[in-house]
Amino acid sequence: xxxxxxxxxxxxxxxxxxxxxxxxxxxxxxxxxxxxxxxxxxxxxxxxxxxxxxxxxxxxxxxxxxxxxxxxxxxxxxxxxxxxxxxxxxxxxxxxxxxxxxxxxxxxxxxxxxxxxxxxxxxxxxxxxxxxxxxxxxxxxxxxxxxxxxxxxxxxxxxxxxxxxxxxxxxxxxxxxxxxxxxxxxxxxxxxxxxxxxxxxxxxxxxxxxxxxxxxxxxxxxxxxxxxxxxxxxxxxxxxxxxxxxxxxxxxxxxxxxxxxxxxxxxxxxxxxxxxxxxxxxxxxxxxxxxxxxxxxxxxxxxxxxxxxxxxxxxxxxxxxxxxxxxxxxxxxxxxxxxxxxxxxxxxxxxxxxxxxxxxxxxxxxxxxxxxxxxxxxxxxxxxxxxxxxxxx
Numbered sequence: 001x002x003x004x005x006x007x008x009x010x011x012x013x014x015x016x017x018x019x020x021x022x023x024x025x026x027x028x029x030x031x032x033x034x035x036x037x038x039x040x041x042x043x044x045x046x047x048x049x050x051x052x053x054x055x056x057x058x059x060x061x062x063x064x065x066x067x068x069x070x071x072x073x074x075x076x077x078x079x080x081x082x083x084x085x086x087x088x089x090x091x092x093x094x095x096x097x098x099x100x101x102x103x104x105x106x107x108x109x110x111x112x113x114x115x116x117x118x119x120x121x122x123x124x125x126x127x128x129x130x131x132x133x134x135x136x137x138x139x140x141x142x143x144x145x146x147x148x149x150x151x152x153x154x155x156x157x158x159x160x161x162x163x164x165x166x167x168x169x170x171x172x173x174x175x176x177x178x179x180x181x182x183x184x185x186x187x188x189x190x191x192x193x194x195x196x197x198x199x200x201x202x203x204x205x206x207x208x209x210x211x212x213x214x215x216x217x218x219x220x221x222x223x224x225x226x227x228x229x230x231x232x233x234x235x236x237x238x239x240x241x242x243x244x245x246x247x248x249x250x251x252x253x254x255x256x257x258x259x260x261x262x263x264x265x266x267x268x269x270x271x272x273x274x275x276x277x278x279x280x281x282x283x284x285x286x287x288x289x290x291x292x293x294x295x296x297x298x299x300x301x302x303x304x305x306x307x308x309x310x311x312x313x314x315x316x317x318x319x320x321x322x323x324x325x326x327x328x329x330x331x332x333x334x335x336x337x338x339x340x341x342x343x344x345x346x347x348x349x350x351x352x353x354x355x356x357x358x359x360x361x362x363x364x365x366x367x368x369x370x371x372x373x374x375x376x377x378x379x380x381x382x383x384x385x386x387x388x389x390x391x392x393x
Contacts, residue, residue: 002068002104007057013042015059016070020094021282029143030150031274032282037147038092041127042072052077054116055127057092058108060101069095069102073109074127075116078231083120084383085375088113090123091133094151095158102158110376120375122167123159124149131307131346135170135369142367145172145305145343146274149369156370164372168385169349172367173358176341177332183360189319190326200261201327204254206246213238215256215263223310245270248296252331253304255324257311265311267324269342271296272303299338306344321354325361343367350385 007016017035024030042057044050053075060069075088090109095102113121126133132147136155144150193199204212213235220233242249248271257265276295280288295301311320331337344363347354375382 001063002101003061003063004104004108005059005061007059012059013039015067016057016092019059019067019070022067023094023096024150027152029141031144031278033147034277034284035282036284037132041092041133047128049074049076049078049127053080053127056112058105060095060105062101068098069093069105071095071105071109072127073112073121075113075118076127080118085119085380086117087120087122087373088116088118089125089127090121091125091127093124093155095155097152097154097158099158099161103162106162106374110374114376119377120373122371122373123164124151124155125371134346135371138169138368138370140172140365140367143278144274145272145345146277148172148345159370159372162374163378164374165382166384167371167373170345170369170371171347171349171355171365172369173344173347173363174341174366175361175363177329177337177339182326182329182362186319186322186357186360187326190323193319193323194327198260199323200258201324202256202258203251204249204256205251206249209242210235210239212254212256213242216241216266216268218263219256219266219310219312220308222312247293248273248301252337253328255328257320257324259315264315265309265320265324267306267309267321267328269304269306269328271301271339272305272343273301275301275303302338302340304339304342306342308346321357322361329361348385350387352387 005012007013017038020030021032040046042055055072055074057072058070059067060071062068070092071090071094072092073088073090080086080088088109090106093105095105109121109123124133124136133149135149136159137144137149137151138153138156141150141153216238217233217235220238224233250271253269253271255267256263273292273296276292279295280291309321309324332339343366344358347358349355373382
């Protein structure tokens with residue numbers, strides 16, 4: 001017998017936040033996220049999706065009053081109607097290995113979403129952008145990258161037993177900073193581009209943050225915002241993204257591509273800070289910030305995270321994407337470069353072109369997350385995410 005409780009009080013919010021700490025206490029690869037990163041998702045002052053969408057959270061307790069699960073359901077007003085049917089989401093699902101408990105949480109999400117006009121739900125996903133808290137880890141149970149989900153393997157069984165189907169896989173690719181395994185055709189195309197003076201490759205400069213934020217918006221909105229589930233990026237949002245990265249921003253890790261002075265692509269990376277976050281127990285007080293910065297200065301972060309990369313449509317299939325990566329490789333192959341390897345998050349299986357390009361530079365899949373979809377009309381035909389030629393993320 002379980003008791004479902006809508007999160008409303010400060011006590012319940014704290015229980016929602018801290019439940020995973022108890023659940024994963026013996027799981028060596030789990031890294032506690034920053035409390036603020038989770039709390040901001042549910043704060044209307046921080047999450048602007050509340051302007052057009054809505055969200056609800058629950059915790060689940062057993063007959064003895066012990067917490068056994070949690071979940072959130074939400075409607076993103078910017079994207080809900082961009083699918084074959086109005087589609088909401090569920091996320092931040094955590095649960096003991098108990099089918100009845102999990103189904104109670106799934107039912108709560110389904111019923112609330114139906115009452116609010118939805119006809120399907122995706123999960124586990126974020127009430128926000130796709131680059132955070134998106135997907136159920138199915139393969140590659142190693143330490144998670146920053147803001148990427150980690151879960152027990154049985155979560156997939158719970159989703160699938162309820163009736164969720166695989167909408168798409170999102171892959172994380174890995175490679176070391178060595179000169180091996182780059183396909184010759186990638187290097188040859190890159191060299192031809194480098195010989196053309198109309199093309200320029202520039203590392204970001206902190207002192208010109210606004211200019212690069214503007215260039216980011218130009219490329220992002222041409223390359224990404226025309227696809228379902230992806231909204232236009234505003235200059236203020238781009239500036240906020242840079243602000244969040246400011247303390248760890250390494251100019252060598254962010255490359256922009258220009259043709260005759262116009263931005264046409266980017267390859268943006270940052271130090272993989274979960275290597276540091278795992279030492280500060282979810283907090284961001286002054287002591288935690290000091291410890292974080294000391295660890296960063298001491299070189300305790302030796303992995304790079306590829307956050308997002310893309311090329312505007314008219315310059316695709318010309319080798320620009322590979323040229324950007326090869327340009328970065330020239331920096332990474334320096335023996336004094338402090339990072340040893342990198343992971344590239346969020347390559348969807350609906351984007352075989354991007355998968356092929358990443359594999360041509362010698363990267364291999366080392367993690368798989370699944371985005372599941374559940375259609376409320378069980379007689380309706382289920383369709384996986386359509387194949388597209390997207391610019392990479």
